[in-house]
Each structure stands twice: as structure tokens, then as C-alpha cells.
Amino acid sequence: MAARRIAVMGAGYVGLTTAACFARLGHQVTCADVDPQRVAALSKAEVDQHEPRLAELVEEGLREGRLRFVVGVPANLSDVDFLFLAVPTPTGESGAADLSAVVDVLTRTRERLPAGCVVVIKSTVPVGTTMRVTKLLERPDVTVVANPEFLREGHAVEDFLHPQRIVVGSEDEASALRVLALYAGTDAPAVITDSASAELVKYASNCFLAMKLSYVNTLAELCEQAGADIDDVTEGMRLDERIGAAFLDPGPGWGGSCLPKDTKALLSTSDKLDVDFPLLRAAIDTNTHQVRRVAGKVREAVGGSLSGVRIGVLGLTFKAGTDDLRDSPALAVAQLLAAEGAELTGYDPCVPEGASPGPVRVVDTPQRAARDASAIVVLTEWPEFAALDWTQMAGQVRHPVVVDCRDLLPAEKVKAAGFRLIATGKPDTGN
Structure with a gap:
């Protein structure tokens, strides 16, 4: 497919991997972060994460002109095809995910997004967040898609470029298919579904793994006895x-x-x-x-x-x-x-x-x-x-x-x- 213009909000573990790998796939990517020192280091291809191949892909993207880093919100969003949200969603006091970073990004970008842009939620968010974001945007000309990440630390680049599956959820199938097309060349099985189901896939997967680990740890205790x-x-x-x-x-x-x-x-x-x-x-x-x-x-x-x-x-x-x-x-x-x-x-x-x-x-x-x-x-x-x-x-x-x-x-x-x-x-x- 033709190269697309992508803005990635957040240069943390998920955001940086997403930005570097999309640049590797041939897209034009701007990665934004609130930390000026982090942006300055990444702009010189200095990656402090222990993640195989990530520094190499950042250096390649910068050298080839397909990747750049900026502080805050990119100055020009008028030509962006996709806005990826890869900001933290930490545990709040109640145990629920804290979506304040997601809301903050949307508040600062919603009036600057071009018509036809797709907002893609990469962050792990509770069921119903995609619909909530759609209402918050108040932009009927902008669609929102859930596209959860399944990146294992220590294998993030491999998991992005050779994924086991790609999950895309939206009430607008055309927008979901547009997001899926960004991954052309990865040859992964795809699940196209509604936004709530896509959001739940991430939680369902991780929580199943947690239950499996708790099971085997208890089994180990039983073995000892x-x-x-x-x-x-x-x-x-x-x-x-x-x-x-x-x-x-x-x-x-x-x-x-x-x-x-x-x-x-x-x-x-x-x-x-x-x-x-x-x-x-x-x-x-x-x-x-x-x-x-x-x-x-x-x-x-x-x-x-x-x-x-x-x-x-x-x-x-x-x-x-x-x-x-x-x-x-x-x-x-x-x-x-x-x-x-x-x-x-x-x-x-x-x-x-x-x-x-x-x-x-x-x-x-x-x-x-x-x-x-x-x-x-x-x-x-x-x-x-x-x-x-x-x-x-x-x-x-x-x-x-x-x-x-x-x-x-x-x-x-x-x-x-x-x-x-x-x-x-x-x-x-x-x-």
C-alpha cells in the first residue's frame, strides 16, 4: 500500500516501538512525547530501552527521513492520516485504568485533526473507551478505532513486525480496514470486530496468562509438599x-x-x-x-x-x-x-x-x-x-x-x- 502519514502520541515502550516499526514498513511517522530530554535523545537515535533491534530501527527511520520526534503535540496535524494514542493508562486509586493522558491528548488535538483522519487507540483501555473517545471528540468526520498491542518486552520489534495476530475494532468497518492496511507485509491473521470486543481481547489475553501463571505457581507449591x-x-x-x-x-x-x-x-x-x-x-x-x-x-x-x-x-x-x-x-x-x-x-x-x-x-x-x-x-x-x-x-x-x-x-x-x-x-x- 502507499505510505501513510502517522502521528504517534507517546514515545514510551509501546509508542516508540509502534513509531519505529511503522517507519520500517515505509510509512511517514512523527512520534511525540511530553519529555523534552527523551525527544532530544531519540532525535539522535539514543534509545535507552533494552529492546533488540529497536535502536537500529530508530536510527534507520531517522536516516531515511521516515521518522522524526517532537515535543508535545506535532505543530502540523493537517495532513495526518492516522493519530495513534500510545500514552500510559496506569492503575488509578479504584483499580480502574486512569485515562487522563488519553483525554489530555484528545483535548489538545481534536480541533486540529483533518477530516477523514482515524484516531487509533493503541493504549490498553477499558471496554467502552473507543465509544467514549468518539463522543469526546465531537468530530463526526473523524473515526476512532481500537487496535490493542500485544508486544512482549524483549521481543517487541519481532512481535510488531511478525505478529501472531492483529486485532482491529470499530463501528466503522471501512476505518478498521484502513488501519489493518497499515500492517501490510506482516502477513498476520486479522480479527476485525467491534470496538468493545477489540478492547476486551487485550484484557482477556493478559488476564488469562496471569491466571495460568498463578495456577502453575500454586502447582509448584503442591509439588513441594x-x-x-x-x-x-x-x-x-x-x-x-x-x-x-x-x-x-x-x-x-x-x-x-x-x-x-x-x-x-x-x-x-x-x-x-x-x-x-x-x-x-x-x-x-x-x-x-x-x-x-x-x-x-x-x-x-x-x-x-x-x-x-x-x-x-x-x-x-x-x-x-x-x-x-x-x-x-x-x-x-x-x-x-x-x-x-x-x-x-x-x-x-x-x-x-x-x-x-x-x-x-x-x-x-x-x-x-x-x-x-x-x-x-x-x-x-x-x-x-x-x-x-x-x-x-x-x-x-x-x-x-x-x-x-x-x-x-x-x-x-x-x-x-x-x-x-x-x-x-x-x-x-x-x-
Whole structure:
């Protein structure tokens, strides 16, 4: 298709990926953000997100003249074909999504949009937002389309350019098809539906994944008590095509920028519509329990008291492959440990030494994190932790105890180094 003129409001994780990838697909893209320093850095192709290929695509878009960055609202919107909203929708006090950034953008742009422009909501928004935005615009010559994102951190560029599906929702089918055409060349299955259904797809997907993770975390706890092995149990589950292989890895809980926010938002929507959703509520409660359970395992591993005890923490981000610390279960566990008096020294490949993520003092190597520790706790599934020289690590610690909350480490190798290994979903044999 012919190149289109696109304005993307917001240069965060979703907005920047959207802008850079649409430029890669040949469109003319202006990406706007309220942070002048961020815009200045991006205009020089300086990308601070740990996201494979993103910096490369930003540099390419700038070099080819298909991508530019501006502060605030673009000065000229008169020739824009599509206005994408990719602004934050954080959790409000009630648990519902806070749409103030969406409303602010629309208030500042609605009178400047050309007739025939399509406003595309990329931000994750509650059911009914597209219709609300349509009324707020008071522009019958401008249509609004829901086009939720399904970008995994650490795989965002790949997910945008080679998506599993594209979902577009609007009460105006012609506008929905116009948005779908922007993705020409990605060869993904498409779902064209109404706006409410499109909005709900995003929440339904993320909340299902959260429930699946809570399920496997509880299953891991059951394995520990029953003398079963979570690896063998999930291997048997993964082979069932009805269940699928993904999201069956136990951990210290789920977190990040999406799952905590989206579960609360969908539960809030359900409450407003008087729909009881006990499964989702239980998934959230289970996640809170999981963080406390992990802290309890660490307490037991060091003898029952954490007061003044030095703990080495491996992994701080909410998952491997990203530098995102938002709602990280690793930090949630760390907060509980610190509240009981533990002294925490941590290492993460994507968190620089000297950073202050909560109560953890960050150092630049796993060995330094382990130095004089009464226990090492693995909280993020970075592959390099499994590849560590655990004999060398044993020479750093005060007491050779490892609590592997990700079931990541090679058990025989760690035990051979002299450690007592307490792994998630495995019975504690005491060796």
C-alpha cells in the first residue's frame, strides 16, 4: 500500500516501538512525547530501552527521513492520516485504568485533526473507551478505532513486525480496514470486530496468562509438599495441545507493566458491570501469596530470622530479557525481606551498579552479590545464572544456600559445589 502519514502520541515502550516499526514498513511517522530530554535523545537515535533491534530501527527511520520526534503535540496535524494514542493508562486509586493522558491528548488535538483522519487507540483501555473517545471528540468526520498491542518486552520489534495476530475494532468497518492496511507485509491473521470486543481481547489475553501463571505457581507449591517434580509435571502438561507450552514456568510471582495493571482493570470493569469474576480475583490473591511464600522460604533457609542477615539477590527485573523494574516480583520479595531486617546485595545484567531499586544495593557481578551472604536467592530467570561457576560462587558466601525461585539452576552442578539447593516445585532434600 502507499505510505501513510502517522502521528504517534507517546514515545514510551509501546509508542516508540509502534513509531519505529511503522517507519520500517515505509510509512511517514512523527512520534511525540511530553519529555523534552527523551525527544532530544531519540532525535539522535539514543534509545535507552533494552529492546533488540529497536535502536537500529530508530536510527534507520531517522536516516531515511521516515521518522522524526517532537515535543508535545506535532505543530502540523493537517495532513495526518492516522493519530495513534500510545500514552500510559496506569492503575488509578479504584483499580480502574486512569485515562487522563488519553483525554489530555484528545483535548489538545481534536480541533486540529483533518477530516477523514482515524484516531487509533493503541493504549490498553477499558471496554467502552473507543465509544467514549468518539463522543469526546465531537468530530463526526473523524473515526476512532481500537487496535490493542500485544508486544512482549524483549521481543517487541519481532512481535510488531511478525505478529501472531492483529486485532482491529470499530463501528466503522471501512476505518478498521484502513488501519489493518497499515500492517501490510506482516502477513498476520486479522480479527476485525467491534470496538468493545477489540478492547476486551487485550484484557482477556493478559488476564488469562496471569491466571495460568498463578495456577502453575500454586502447582509448584503442591509439588513441594507432595514430593513431586514441577518440571516433570509441566512437561506432561505442555504436550497437551489444549493447554499449550507457554506460561508454565513457576516463579516468585508475575509482574511487569501489564499483568498487574490489566488484572486490576478488568476486575474493576467486571465489578462495575456487576459480573462476578472469582477466577481473576483468586489469581491476584494467589500472586500476593506467592511473593510472601518466597520470602518465607528464604527466612526458613537462613534459620528462621532475617534480622541482620546478608542475602545475595540474583535478578531484579520482572523477567529476563528486559530492563523493566515495574511491578517486579523480585523487588516485591526484596521489600519483604528488607522489612524483616535483611541486608540485600543484588546483581542483574540490565540494572547498573549504583542503582537503587528499592532496598537492594546493586553491584556489577554475581560474585559480589554473593559475597558473605547467608543465602543466594535467584529471582529472575536470566540464563547466565545457570551458567555461573558455582564452585567459585561457593567461595564467596558465608553459608552455601541457594533458593532458586525460578527453577533455573542445574541442580547437580550447584549441589556438587557444596550448596544446599531449595528449588521451586521440588521437594527440599536438605542437600
